[in-house]
Amino acid sequence: MMSKKIIVWMLIGVLACSVGLGLRTKRVMAKQLSVDEIIQRAYTAAYYQGKDGRSVVDMTIVDQQGRRRHRRLTMLRKDVENNGKQKIYAYFHEPADVRKMVYMVYKNPGSQDDRWLYLPALDLVRRIAASDKRSSFVGSHFTYEDISGRGLQEDKHILIGEDKDYYILKHIPKDKANVKFAYYKMWIDKDNFIPVKSEYYDQNDKVYRVITAEKVEKIQGYPTITVMKAKNLETGAYTINRFLRIKYDLELPDRIFSERYLRRPPRRWLR
Amino acid sequence: MMKKRFKTSLLLMALVAIMLVLSPSTSKAKDLPFHGFVEQSLGGRYDTPNYIKDDLVLSETRVQLEYWNALGPAAEFQVKTDIVNDGITDEAEIKLREAYIWGYPSPNFEIKAGRQVLTWGTGDLIFINDLFPKDYKSFFLGRDTEYLKAPSDSIKFSFFPKGSIVDVVWTPTFEPDRYLDGERLAYFNTQAGRTIIKDFSSQVGPPEKDWGNGELALRVKKNYKGHELAFYGYRGFHKQPNSKLEFSRLNTYGGSWRSNIFGGIGNFELGYHDSVDDEDGSNPNIPNSYFKGLIGYKRDLGNDLTVGLQYNLEHMQDYDEYKATYPNSKYMADENREVTTLRLTKLLNRQTVRLGLFTYYSPTDDDGYLRPKVSYDWTDNLNVAMGGNVFFGDKEHTFFGQLEDNSNLYFRMRYSY
Numbered sequence: 001m002m003s004k005k006i007i008v009w010m011l012i013g014v015l016a017c018s019v020g021l022g023l024r025t026k027r028v029m030a031k032q033l034s035v036d037e038i039i040q041r042a043y044t045a046a047y048y049q050g051k052d053g054r055s056v057v058d059m060t061i062v063d064q065q066g067r068r069r070h071r072r073l074t075m076l077r078k079d080v081e082n083n084g085k086q087k088i089y090a091y092f093h094e095p096a097d098v099r100k101m102v103y104m105v106y107k108n109p110g111s112q113d114d115r116w117l118y119l120p121a122l123d124l125v126r127r128i129a130a131s132d133k134r135s136s137f138v139g140s141h142f143t144y145e146d147i148s149g150r151g152l153q154e155d156k157h158i159l160i161g162e163d164k165d166y167y168i169l170k171h172i173p174k175d176k177a178n179v180k181f182a183y184y185k186m187w188i189d190k191d192n193f194i195p196v197k198s199e200y201y202d203q204n205d206k207v208y209r210v211i212t213a214e215k216v217e218k219i220q221g222y223p224t225i226t227v228m229k230a231k232n233l234e235t236g237a238y239t240i241n242r243f244l245r246i247k248y249d250l251e252l253p254d255r256i257f258s259e260r261y262l263r264r265p266p267r268r269w270l271r
Numbered sequence: 272m273m274k275k276r277f278k279t280s281l282l283l284m285a286l287v288a289i290m291l292v293l294s295p296s297t298s299k300a301k302d303l304p305f306h307g308f309v310e311q312s313l314g315g316r317y318d319t320p321n322y323i324k325d326d327l328v329l330s331e332t333r334v335q336l337e338y339w340n341a342l343g344p345a346a347e348f349q350v351k352t353d354i355v356n357d358g359i360t361d362e363a364e365i366k367l368r369e370a371y372i373w374g375y376p377s378p379n380f381e382i383k384a385g386r387q388v389l390t391w392g393t394g395d396l397i398f399i400n401d402l403f404p405k406d407y408k409s410f411f412l413g414r415d416t417e418y419l420k421a422p423s424d425s426i427k428f429s430f431f432p433k434g435s436i437v438d439v440v441w442t443p444t445f446e447p448d449r450y451l452d453g454e455r456l457a458y459f460n461t462q463a464g465r466t467i468i469k470d471f472s473s474q475v476g477p478p479e480k481d482w483g484n485g486e487l488a489l490r491v492k493k494n495y496k497g498h499e500l501a502f503y504g505y506r507g508f509h510k511q512p513n514s515k516l517e518f519s520r521l522n523t524y525g526g527s528w529r530s531n532i533f534g535g536i537g538n539f540e541l542g543y544h545d546s547v548d549d550e551d552g553s554n555p556n557i558p559n560s561y562f563k564g565l566i567g568y569k570r571d572l573g574n575d576l577t578v579g580l581q582y583n584l585e586h587m588q589d590y591d592e593y594k595a596t597y598p599n600s601k602y603m604a605d606e607n608r609e610v611t612t613l614r615l616t617k618l619l620n621r622q623t624v625r626l627g628l629f630t631y632y633s634p635t636d637d638d639g640y641l642r643p644k645v646s647y648d649w650t651d652n653l654n655v656a657m658g659g660n661v662f663f664g665d666k667e668h669t670f671f672g673q674l675e676d677n678s679n680l681y682f683r684m685r686y687s688y
Contacts, residue, residue, distance in 0.1 A: 095651035096687035121417035123390040129536040132573040139622035
């Protein structure tokens, strides 16, 4: 009788301990995460941290001959729903010929995004037909998708392995016609779900493009990529993005993402 | 003498500006208190007929200086001025392009007062409800597209009720287009019965500067789930002089729609141009009233290639009266004028090379206008561009046909800072 009770209590103790351990170390719990949960968390960590955010993007584009071009823009972002609809406002500071231009996107996952470009010299609000999300973002080695996130529904996601620090996932596009890559692999940090590396493979399983998180910092408690690099392995050309003056949860008003503020940039939020 | 001295001082100013930009101590252009560019443009006819003396249509050095500053938290101002040395007229000029104060003391109301560039409507280089001044001369001569829009001295009131925009623009002194005035560009003259090149701008009489002769433009716009809906109104004058070289009255009403559709962008715009000085259309000296419509679609085809198409219809309201009273049937306009446009844009070499073609073609007038352009961002600051303005037409009196002898090619180099 006694021994039975002791065994029961011991079992309860072991269970409680394991639950407690599980709660204390994320990794133990995260091991049980499904592929879908991993990619959802990584997507949030990369593109939906906080409910809104601002950063200044300092972009250096280096071609195969080592020539440098420079872009600088302030980005405001507001999530309508986590991992879903999102509004983006990008104000250009440099180069000089695009200074004061504003690019605005209403991201509509699963359907066509709404995009506008404001040209201050003409006072013209142009609607942009940019269905090719794999085209280069402002001439850099990043694509529009790298900047604002590739729709999760566009790929089949497979967990192909993990080590003590990273989940390794393989993403196979459902529609191969629209993309250059056959698939890409992503390394996701188990601690904070930041995607630290993405490798893009061609039809011959050769990696030709790689995106790396060069530096990750905690800002207002949110793990954030602050330096990011996209490299073309065929030519050696690359682009480095430095994200400066990052701030989350600014309580950005919704009205900023409208034609009114395309014409008159909201300097209070761009400072 | 005065002029000469004026010109010299202008050039000195321009030189100082250039030196400021290029001197090593300010190698970081962003440290400058002002922005802008320095550019040199050169353009000329490639097939000059005998009656036109000059091959050159464009030879100018232009320095743009832009200064912006805040006036406290709820206002700002901007001054943008062009210093131009024109090699064709051999004159230097300061052209004030923008100079405005913009106040926004309340979240629902703004005032922008002063010289400003204004644009609205959905057309791509076709304007139905945008009656703000356009500089067609600059456009045809190959100046940068931004110069198609001329500034106006206006006060713009904006209200923002419930997520919509209401703009009221009052221009106290009528501002016409920079129309074909015979200076530099040949045009068709009905009296002569052929194209001539003779500046008649001094004979044109602008409306008297009365309170009642200003311009009033209105737009109400709402973005409804990605569908941009707008309504427009205008009270003022035809932007180009009539055959009496005066400006007759014009009121316009219209609406537009623009949205994502079929994987691209669609737009639709309608407008009624009410020529109030000639309600029944029987005065041959005053333009008739028109119904205007536009439908457009553009799409990104991938690999940085974009295609845009537009169809534009202008329907004369009282064609029978027009026909009955028009003095010379030979040069009579059709009841319907159709214009189609095509825009192709291709970016290459990490978007540093831009190939562009914009074409107007009118199947009813049998004429057209091609605007090819190649532009290269040599560095982040230095851009070189080459392009053309090629006009063709079956007849000499149609809109683009009359410009055939002005067909030109241009080259431009611009340093932006």
